[in-house]
Amino acid sequence: MTAIQARAATLLIAALLLAGCAAGGGSSGATTSPGKAPATGAASAVAAAATITIKDFEYGATGTVPPGAVVMVTNMDSAAHTVTADQGSAFDAKVAGSGGTATFTAPSTPGTYPYHCTYHPNMHGTLTVK
Numbered sequence: 001m002t003a004i005q006a007r008a009a010t011l012l013i014a015a016l017l018l019a020g021c022a023a024g025g026g027s028s029g030a031t032t033s034p035g036k037a038p039a040t041g042a043a044s045a046v047a048a049a050a051t052i053t054i055k056d057f058e059y060g061a062t063g064t065v066p067p068g069a070v071v072m073v074t075n076m077d078s079a080a081h082t083v084t085a086d087q088g089s090a091f092d093a094k095v096a097g098s099g100g101t102a103t104f105t106a107p108s109t110p111g112t113y114p115y116h117c118t119y120h121p122n123m124h125g126t127l128t129v130k
């Protein structure tokens with residue numbers, strides 16, 4: 001191998017390494033962005049993808065949220081409530097009354113997640129992750 005060939009080979013390896021790093025960084029960034037809900041118009045990554053408003057001991061419409069999305073809960077009742085997954089420990093948010101708010105992270109696995117209030121077992125809602 002001549003000196004020129006050796007140098008060319010070194011440059012080629014360096015270029016491949018750089019390309020590999022750039023591709024890796026780009027793909028990891030791309031995997032996080034689909035988690036955001038485009039319909040909400042949220043400008044910030046920390047903005048809630050969905051909101052559940054509790055009023056008169058009823059959960060407002062939750063709609064569908066992306067996996068791992070941040071869901072905000074607002075409680076308009078004077079009594080405290082929770083948003084607790086019926087099965088497992090997928091999520092469990094306690095929300096103080098009189099306009100209190102709390103956030104929880106939606107499960108990363110798509111599916112339908114029924115939830116309830118631990119204080120008022122007659123309160124039920126459903127969170128859809130898709």
Ligand SMILES: [Cu+2]
Pocket residue numbers: 080081082117118119120123
């Ligand atoms: Cu309650």
